[in-house]
Amino acid sequence: MPGVTRLSVRNLRKSFGTHEVLKGISLDAQDGDVISLLGASGSGKSTFLRCINLLETPSDGEVWVDSEQIRMIHSKTGSKPASRRQVDHIRSELGMVFQGFNLWSHMTILQNVIEGPLHVLKRPKADCIADAEELLAKVGIADKRHAYPAHLSGGQQQRAAIARALAMKPKVMLFDEPTSALDPELVGEVLRVMRALAEEGMTMLVVTHEMSFARNVSNRVVFMREGVIDSSGSPDDMFGVGASPAFRQFIGHFGNQQ
Amino acid sequence: MALLELLGMGQKGWGAYLLLATVTTLAVTATALAIGAVLGTAIAAAKLSHSRSLRFVGHVYTTVFRGVPELLIIYLIYFGGSSGITAIGQWLGYDGFLGLPSFAAGALAVGIISGAYQAEVFRGAYHAIPRGEIEAALAIGMNRGLRFRRIIMPQVLRFAIPGLGNVWQLSLKDSALVSVTGLVELMRASQIASGSTRQYFLFYIVGGALYLVLTSLSDRVFNGAERRANRSMSGATIGRA
Amino acid sequence: MDFAFLSSTMVTLIKAVPTTLILFSLSILSGALLALVITAMRVSGNWFLTGFAKAYIFVFRGSPLLIQMFLVFYGLGQFGVIRYSFLWPFLREPMVCAVLSLALCTAGYSAEIFRGGIRAVSTKEIEAARSVGMSGFLLVRRIIAPIAFRHALPAYSTEIVLMMKSTALASLVTVWEVTGVAQRLISQTYRTMEVFLCAALIYLVLNFIILQAMSLLEYSLSRHRRPYAAPLRA
Numbered sequence: 001m002p003g004v005t006r007l008s009v010r011n012l013r014k015s016f017g018t019h020e021v022l023k024g025i026s027l028d029a030q031d032g033d034v035i036s037l038l039g040a041s042g043s044g045k046s047t048f049l050r051c052i053n054l055l056e057t058p059s060d061g062e063v064w065v066d067s068e069q070i071r072m073i074h075s076k077t078g079s080k081p082a083s084r085r086q087v088d089h090i091r092s093e094l095g096m097v098f099q100g101f102n103l104w105s106h107m108t109i110l111q112n113v114i115e116g117p118l119h120v121l122k123r124p125k126a127d128c129i130a131d132a133e134e135l136l137a138k139v140g141i142a143d144k145r146h147a148y149p150a151h152l153s154g155g156q157q158q159r160a161a162i163a164r165a166l167a168m169k170p171k172v173m174l175f176d177e178p179t180s181a182l183d184p185e186l187v188g189e190v191l192r193v194m195r196a197l198a199e200e201g202m203t204m205l206v207v208t209h210e211m212s213f214a215r216n217v218s219n220r221v222v223f224m225r226e227g228v229i230d231s232s233g234s235p236d237d238m239f240g241v242g243a244s245p246a247f248r249q250f251i252g253h254f255g256n257q258q
Numbered sequence: 259m260a261l262l263e264l265l266g267m268g269q270k271g272w273g274a275y276l277l278l279a280t281v282t283t284l285a286v287t288a289t290a291l292a293i294g295a296v297l298g299t300a301i302a303a304a305k306l307s308h309s310r311s312l313r314f315v316g317h318v319y320t321t322v323f324r325g326v327p328e329l330l331i332i333y334l335i336y337f338g339g340s341s342g343i344t345a346i347g348q349w350l351g352y353d354g355f356l357g358l359p360s361f362a363a364g365a366l367a368v369g370i371i372s373g374a375y376q377a378e379v380f381r382g383a384y385h386a387i388p389r390g391e392i393e394a395a396l397a398i399g400m401n402r403g404l405r406f407r408r409i410i411m412p413q414v415l416r417f418a419i420p421g422l423g424n425v426w427q428l429s430l431k432d433s434a435l436v437s438v439t440g441l442v443e444l445m446r447a448s449q450i451a452s453g454s455t456r457q458y459f460l461f462y463i464v465g466g467a468l469y470l471v472l473t474s475l476s477d478r479v480f481n482g483a484e485r486r487a488n489r490s491m492s493g494a495t496i497g498r499a
Numbered sequence: 500m501d502f503a504f505l506s507s508t509m510v511t512l513i514k515a516v517p518t519t520l521i522l523f524s525l526s527i528l529s530g531a532l533l534a535l536v537i538t539a540m541r542v543s544g545n546w547f548l549t550g551f552a553k554a555y556i557f558v559f560r561g562s563p564l565l566i567q568m569f570l571v572f573y574g575l576g577q578f579g580v581i582r583y584s585f586l587w588p589f590l591r592e593p594m595v596c597a598v599l600s601l602a603l604c605t606a607g608y609s610a611e612i613f614r615g616g617i618r619a620v621s622t623k624e625i626e627a628a629r630s631v632g633m634s635g636f637l638l639v640r641r642i643i644a645p646i647a648f649r650h651a652l653p654a655y656s657t658e659i660v661l662m663m664k665s666t667a668l669a670s671l672v673t674v675w676e677v678t679g680v681a682q683r684l685i686s687q688t689y690r691t692m693e694v695f696l697c698a699a700l701i702y703l704v705l706n707f708i709i710l711q712a713m714s715l716l717e718y719s720l721s722r723h724r725r726p727y728a729a730p731l732r733a
Binding site: 322327328430432433434438445458 | 569668
């Protein structure tokens with residue numbers, strides 16, 4: 001359903017102590033949008049992503065997922081969500097892929113993938129397993145379903161983590177530097193899976209350092225600097241002549257590797 | 259050999275008596291470990307909680323029961339428990355002295371001590387869970403109960419196995435002190451056998467040897483359990499096609 | 500709360516503290532010396548000495564201290580050789596038996612801790628010492644022992660606190676230290692809780708002092724791990 005707003009963030013702020021990391025960020029994602037969040041380390045892009053599913057509690061601002069607002073209580077002593085149950089529900093609608101994969105090490109790959117649908121969404125086990133096997137085949141590790149995470153390469157683990165997030169049938173997928181912890185030769189296999197996902201029309205928000213992905217796969221590039229959005233636009237605009245000086249300097253560091 | 263006869267299973271022999279006492283030692287220790295597991299879980303939860311007063315209670319518990327001699331704690335439970343029961347008996351109209359059964363008192367005392375050490379083991383095991391795996395559970399929408407049951411508990415148990423093995427060994431040796439309450443476990447049985455035969459050296463050596471058998475056997479059990487639990491962690495290529 | 504009873508109990512118990520401290524310090528000192536010998540045997544490379552040390556550690560760590568203590572106290576007197584030897588006047592003393600068995604036991608635990616400290620010395624540091632011509636006792640004294648001791652200190656602190664608690668067992672071979680006196684008070688007065696609280700307080704204070712002393716020692720031996728601070732010029 002193009003045109004439907006899947007995710008909407010209004011004026012999000014986050015402080016750690018007296019240090020303000022996010023200084024009022026607003027962002028909308030329509031159905032099928034693939035948004036790359038770029039920025040130097042410390043620019044707040046990962047914190048922003050983690051605020052959306054409340055792994056970090058925003059100090060101020062609004063988050064809407066599919067036109068449902070996450071209710072927050074703001075007071076002098078700090079902010080907290082009004083309802084834990086609502087937070088759990090919203091989180092189950094947002095798929096998250098971490099830099100460090102974070103697969104549950106005591107479960108096999110298949111168990112990792114069915115865990116959420118089975119216990120959080122309480123779907124029938126046979127359906128969960130059928131879905132999981134399909135997803136594992138899609139990310140190319142069907143043969144590893146009975147292996148434990150420690151037995152897999154980083155690239156395989158990250159693909160399993162993507163399958164785990166997809167098994168929840170999320171409305172939006174959040175990627176927090178999904179390839180940064182990988183050896184260079186393993187980056188490609190994860191990016192291929194993400195690209196296929198984008199082509200299927202999945203709404204994605206991707207914090208990344210992969211310029212090729214930002215340029216060729218995403219339809220919008222957002223550049224963050226010192227807790228604010230410095231500039232944003234289509235990849236053609238951003239990587240073209242209209243780029244802001246700060247963004248031009250930022251991509252300069254990456255050279256002409258593409 | 260007269261000495262061998264003393265250790266035999268026959269009428270003059272103390273063999274069966276000592277073996278039965280060994281079983282009692284195992285039963286006291288196992289009961290204590292179970293009591294300690296319940297107390298230890300509660301105390302570990304208190305020490306990990308956000309509430310300052312709960313953390314304080316947990317801290318006091320582990321400091322006191324790891325810092326005070328085991329013997330003193332056994333006296334506290336045995337004599338204190340007996341006075342408590344006697345008081346209840348008087349209230350119900352019974353005038354005599356009522357003793358706390360020595361098995362219950364012993365298991366409870368060793369269990370309370372074991373609980374203090376287990377609390378530290380569980381707390382350490384909780385901290386050994388990679389933060390990211392708990393974040394992944396949050397991110398998928400698991401509520402507190404589900405997180406505890408599906409992600410935290412299984413991993414705490416796995417990381418706690420070596421520590422629990424040490425606590426078991428500790429409790430096994432602490433159980434010897436329960437002999438002061440008159441419970442005929444291995445220590446008390448060695449005392450009785452040596453006292454009535456005047457063969458002190460022989461029976462304390464045999465008693466000690468039986469303890470060594472228990473500690474080395476349980477070492478094996480825990481090592482085996484640790485290996486099993488860590489199957490998913492090793493780099494071994496299990497189930498690789 | 501009956502403060503008169505509490506304070507008279509406290510006074511009675513404190514009178515027993517010197518006995519506890521004598522038991523503690525004598526057994527820690529002799530236990531540490533014995534542990535050094537056992538550790539040296541354990542790492543000697545000689546199969547017989549290593550085997551002996553392994554067996555020693557296995558026996559004294561694997562069985563309860565109480566049975567070891569009773570073996571020394573009741574068992575040794577059974578033999579004429581010991582009964583009629585010059586040692587008997589000492590071995591007849593409950594205090595000597597208690598210290599002996601405490602020391603034998605802690606030596607087993609401490610030897611394992613010391614060995615752990617030695618294993619933590621990196622081979623690179625030893626190679627560096629050899630490269631400047633150190634070997635044998637000099638190498639042990641100047642390089643291995645100081646590094647190993649620093650590594651072993653935290654675990655050894657724990658062992659020392661455990662030993663403080665273990666001195667309580669001496670009461671069962673009629674040495675009237677704090678726990679023994681507490682037990683006597685309990686069976687005389689039946690006021691278990693009050694007596695327990697007083698005795699527990701004494702042990703907790705003693706442990707606290709020990710741990711403070713050990714962490715002070717640890718601190719003074721860890722200058723190399725603290726951020727560099729330029730020495731003050733006079």
